[in-house]
Amino acid sequence: MPATANQPRTKFKTPEGRYNLVAESQSRHPFHFLRQTRLTIASLASVGGADEDGLYAVYSVGDGLLHMARYNATHKEPLRSLALGSQSTRSNALISCHDFLPGAKDGVDTLVGMSDGQVFLLSLRAQLQAPLNSKTALAAMLLPDATVEGARCCGVLWLPHTNGHFLAAYTSGTILVYKKGAVVNEGTSKFSLSISSHASKPPAPTSTITVAGGGINDVAVCPAPTGFIAAACRDGAVRIMSASSGQVVGGFHSYYGAMLCCCFSHDGRYLAAGGEDDLVGVYSMTERAPVAHCQGHQSWVSRVRFDSWLEVAPPSVTGLAGSHAGQSTASEDAQIYRVASVGQDARLCIWDVQMVPTEGEVMATPVAGTGMRKSASVQKLEMGRKASGDLLMMLQQQPVISSAAPTHQRKPSASTSKPTVTKGTVLPSMSYFDMNIVLPICEHRLHVEPISDVQFTENLILTADHSGQIRTWARPPKDELMRRSLGPQLHG
Secondary structure, three states: OOOOOOOOOOEEEEEOOEEEEEEEOOOOHHHHHHHOOOOOOEOOOOOOOOOOOEEEEEEOOOEEEEEEOOOOOOOOOEEEEOOHHHOOOHHHHHHEEEOOOOOOOOOOOEEEEEEEOOOEEHHHHHHHHHOOOOOOOEEEOOOOOOOOOOOOEEEEEEEOOOEEEEEEEEOOOOOEEHHHHHHHOOOOOEEEEEEHHHHHHHOOOOOEEEEOOOOOEEEEEOOOOEEEEEEEOOOOOOEEOOOOOOEEEEEEEEEOOEEEEEOOOOOEEEEEEEEEEOOOOEEEEEEEEEEEEEOOOOEEEEEEEEEOOOOEEOOOOEOOOOOOOEEEOOOOOOOEEEEEHHHHHOOOEEEEEEOOOOEEEEOOOOOOOOOEEEEEEOOOOOOOOOHHHHHHHHHHHHOOOOOOOOOOOOOOOOOOOOOOOOOOEEEEEOOHHEEEEEOOOOOEEEOOOOOOEEEEEOOOEEEEEEEOEEEEEEEHHHHHHHHHHHHHHHHO
């Protein structure tokens, strides 16, 4: 039977090469919109060459089981499966979110949030070392208090650059910040602590943040030492706040509909967020405003990530239309961020968005007959290599314009008057005409059911859908990346 556009692909192509499907697990249950498969990549540092060292995929498939497997073996039986649903106060509680803390000194490195509001803390290494049929050893269990009772835990995250602080976000709009030392006895090396002792006197959070907006769908933590967190809210806003005080420092609204997911770039300079408007907005933490809107999905955006493993540099091509002879059109400070998202349309979309960090400038070309700018994602790898022949031809045909070009002024970040955005302002929805639209370098259907998560490693991409199926994609070999980037130089 010939392949059609609606059939899931087994391979797809980007400018750097071809990604191939190398493994896939079987679907574990019928589709249900509440049964979201979640993926967390966990790295256990070397401890004397222990068998547990290496990279793992910690995942849940919309039930009460937490699975642990080697990151490249999710299609096989997991090394360990924890029945956390049976540990919950409700027998039908599902795992809704989880996170991992690399290099935790006390070994307590994994957070798990439940649909009934409970949060579990445990050690990944201790679980892998335990006998298969042994009882689940929990470091601690947090019961929901009156402020979040009945609400689903929609996000648990470790706060970087802190002494073991973490947060638990709830769909009711409450975010609780805890210190691990107050929850777990750091002086013990055992991880089977008494749950009853914690239940009798639950630890108080170091801060409680109440977020406006009718509830929270997702949260993200800035990896830079700023102390900022972001919340994707049901009223269509993504709000950026201080994790210690809860003060709103910025944010923006979607074109329409709720915000469903958000993620910071690896350097903390940008925040990407997607939702019910089928767009992924990229927000500059410097300009406090959206600088790009990524288009390509045909339904709601479920998850958005920055691919920090693939370093992409801006093109340095001379002699292009609109540039002076012998001069490059790209700023030396420009950087390309690879943004990827998955959605209810079962598609993976990838964009390469070029920014100038100090100004938030986006390389773009005008759309004929309009003032709006659309940009084909910039396609070039790092290491000072020349653009491929196809890319060079594309750039020669489409002149690059700066943010100060008179044909269009992106508001507010591209305006020549540079209006000041007051700190703490959550910007209203931007009209479609004023958006800087970026088109994808890749948009392909990869699953039958809606996709709920995507994760990146150095060698693989993992995608997961609402039926519990996980598909593993191999990146192009590094020699292919080099060959494609050098292009004609290899034959010169």
